[in-house]
Amino acid sequence: MSATTPFPDDATRSTHEVTNQPPPLGGADGPYNAFTSDRALQDAVAREGGDWGADRLSAFGAIAGDSLFDTGRLANENPPTLRAFDRYGHRLDEVEFHPAWHESMRLAKENGLHSLTWTNDRPGAQVVRSALAYLHNQFEAGSMCPITMTHACVPALRRQPDVAEQWLPGILANAYDPHCRPADRKTGLTIGMGMTEKQGGSDVRANTTQAVAIDRKGPGEAYRLTGHKWFFSAPMCDGFLVLGQTDQGLSCFLLPKWTPEGERNRIEIQRLKDKLGDKSNASSEVEFRGAFGWMIGEPGRGVPTILDMVAQTRLDCVLGSAGLMRQSLVQALHHCAYREAFGGRLIDKPLMQNVLADLSLESEAAVALALRLARAFEAGARGDESEQQLARLAMPVAKYWVCKRTPATVNEAQECMGGAGYVEESILPRLYRQAPLNSIWEGSGNVQCLDVLRVLSRDRDCFDTLRLQLHAARGLNEEYDAHIERLDRAMTDTASLEVRARSVTADIALALQASLLLQAESSVVAQAFCRSRLNGQGPVAFGTLPADVDLQALVDRAMPH
Numbered sequence: 038m039s040a041t042t043p044f045p046d047d048a049t050r051s052t053h054e055v056t057n058q059p060p061p062l063g064g065a066d067g068p069y070n071a072f073t074s075d076r077a078l079q080d081a082v083a084r085e086g087g088d089w090g091a092d093r094l095s096a097f098g099a100i101a102g103d104s105l106f107d108t109g110r111l112a113n114e115n116p117p118t119l120r121a122f123d124r125y126g127h128r129l130d131e132v133e134f135h136p137a138w139h140e141s142m143r144l145a146k147e148n149g150l151h152s153l154t155w156t157n158d159r160p161g162a163q164v165v166r167s168a169l170a171y172l173h174n175q176f177e178a179g180s181m182c183p184i185t186m187t188h189a190c191v192p193a194l195r196r197q198p199d200v201a202e203q204w205l206p207g208i209l210a211n212a213y214d215p216h217c218r219p220a221d222r223k224t225g226l227t228i229g230m231g232m233t234e235k236q237g238g239s240d241v242r243a244n245t246t247q248a249v250a251i252d253r254k255g256p257g258e259a260y261r262l263t264g265h266k267w268f269f270s271a272p273m274c275d276g277f278l279v280l281g282q283t284d285q286g287l288s289c290f291l292l293p294k295w296t297p298e299g300e301r302n303r304i305e306i307q308r309l310k311d312k313l314g315d316k317s318n319a320s321s322e323v324e325f326r327g328a329f330g331w332m333i334g335e336p337g338r339g340v341p342t343i344l345d346m347v348a349q350t351r352l353d354c355v356l357g358s359a360g361l362m363r364q365s366l367v368q369a370l371h372h373c374a375y376r377e378a379f380g381g382r383l384i385d386k387p388l389m390q391n392v393l394a395d396l397s398l399e400s401e402a403a404v405a406l407a408l409r410l411a412r413a414f415e416a417g418a419r420g421d422e423s424e425q426q427l428a429r430l431a432m433p434v435a436k437y438w439v440c441k442r443t444p445a446t447v448n449e450a451q452e453c454m455g456g457a458g459y460v461e462e463s464i465l466p467r468l469y470r471q472a473p474l475n476s477i478w479e480g481s482g483n484v485q486c487l488d489v490l491r492v493l494s495r496d497r498d499c500f501d502t503l504r505l506q507l508h509a510a511r512g513l514n515e516e517y518d519a520h521i522e523r524l525d526r527a528m529t530d531t532a533s534l535e536v537r538a539r540s541v542t543a544d545i546a547l548a549l550q551a552s553l554l555l556q557a558e559s560s561v562v563a564q565a566f567c568r569s570r571l572n573g574q575g576p577v578a579f580g581t582l583p584a585d586v587d588l589q590a591l592v593d594r595a596m597p598h
């Protein structure tokens with residue numbers, strides 16, 4: 038050793054060999070096709086009438102499991118920043134994003150995640166679009182916020198045909214244009230939504246934002262809005278559907294980012310929210326200082342108008358949560374297939390197999406329900422009344438249950454990966470931080486359950502349609518039949534129904550999921566689901582499937598081969 042060498046030779050040699058670590062899955066280092074490796078998704082897409090979209094889904098699945106995986110990581114490691122002013126002190130109210138965000142948005146828009154439902158007449162279009170959204174959500178959930186809102190605004194905007202005629206071509210264009218400039222100078226538009234105020238979010242009737250007609254009052258007319266929104270996601274969008282009070286009651290407005298005169302609209306961004314997750318996406322607080330907007334729909338009918346949009350965003354919450362479940366499961370399965378402990382692969386250990394099999398049941402049931410709902414939405418919009426009724430009741434049911442199950446599912450998947458699931462280099466911490474959001478926004482859990490009670494008490498047709506759907510699967514499984522009987526009693530017993538709203542809603546969700554799985558291809562999934570979820574014991578920890586369930590078959594089915 039020379040006198041100038043600071044370390045002994047040994048220090049330059051490696052201290053150990055890296056073994057017993059799985060190869061990467063996802064991204065340039067470990068690309069995989071998130072569609073063709075997902076049996077549950079493929080089966081659900083086919084069942085709900087979207088099998089004609091398989092090539093498109095396969096192409097997007099390949100992008101998702103490859104470049105979108107890396108793009109999603111970068112977009113979340115480099116969150117957006119607010120540029121409230123320019124260097125000379127003029128208001129800008131712009132948000133600056135990392136190029137990875139723009140790339141995620143470009144991928145989503147160019148693949149029609151915001152438009153396919155409305156631009157393709159083929160039955161199953163919304164199912165295919167929903168499957169695309171489910172795939173995107175697994176890798177970059179933040180950008181799905183503006184994509185979801187842009188997709189969801191269409192039925193609400195169509196209530197105002199003159200405004201829709203101006204805006205829909207840009208909204209439905211499969212082009213992403215990140216520039217902050219007037220809508221008529223852009224190749225593609227995005228839309229946000231503003232309801233929540235400080236004094237009341239769930240109860241939007243408490244909104245204080247005031248809207249005053251500039252000249253004439255009524256649908257399509259121009260108003261000035263003064264007030265605030267406490268949560269206002271994606272404030273860089275080109276337009277926003279917003280609720281405001283008029284002298285004729287709470288009404289819906291479209292506020293453009295730029296006024297028709299080509300000036301920045303007076304929507305001032307106060308600050309960006311510092312959130313638990315959803316890091317790539319910007320959520321803000323805004324003030325309207327006489328902001329310009331057109332009334333959408335009838336005055337005083339703001340809530341029903343914007344609910345056309347909210348119903349669609351709620352569906353995306355279910356799809357998003359199902360996507361988070363799937364990606365966490367995929368990573369857990371992959372990890373356990375390679376990692377060895379105590380002399381064997383984790384995936385072969387009976388107790389780990391039980392956990393993985395149980396997670397796969399949860400994931401498959403979630404995507405089955407989400408895509409069934411997508412079909413109900415689409416068929417309902419085409420005039421099928423019973424599908425409309427099913428969607429009306431099943432929507433809050435699914436929003437409550439699937440979103441509620443997601444944090445627990447993602448956390449269990451994290452645990453399958455041990456310490457590796459808790460560190461930022463794996464995608465799991467990001468999925469975990471994102472997981473609670475879908476059950477909070479677009480109407481939190483209790484609000485969904487109360488909505489279920491509202492439908493049950495006021496809309497007999499929805500109730501009957503649900504029973505018809507559930508009864509179609511009777512006789513296929515004993516636990517299922519017993520569950521349906523218990524559920525019938527629980528729904529018709531009106532005493533203390535509000536206190537029991539969560540358990541009734543969860544039981545409807547489980548019944549719906551079971552009915553779909555029982556009528557689907559894989560009987561091992563359906564039977565295991567019924568035995569573990571419909572045994573009257575309520576939810577228990579994952580990994581508690583009965584010992585004689587075919588765990589290997591469940592794990593094999595879920596594995597991203």
Ligand SMILES: Cc1cc2nc3c(=O)[nH]c(=O)nc-3n(C[C@H](O)[C@H](O)[C@H](O)COP(=O)(O)OP(=O)(O)OC[C@H]3O[C@@H](n4cnc5c(N)ncnc54)[C@H](O)[C@@H]3O)c2cc1C
Nearest residue numbers: 230231232233237238239268269270478479480481483484
């Ligand atoms: C990251 C993020 C982004 C968001 N982006 C937007 C956006 O872009 N636009 C927008 O308009 N909003 C947005 N929101 C707001 C979101 O939709 C609301 O936070 C949500 O609807 C709940 O409203 P709140 O926060 O006012 O809670 P509250 O209405 O105060 O509710 C608090 C809790 O009480 C429960 N509750 C309410 N009423 C009852 C009752 N009668 N019985 C029992 N329980 C009840 C609710 O379920 C909830 O759990 C965003 C929220 C987040 C976290």
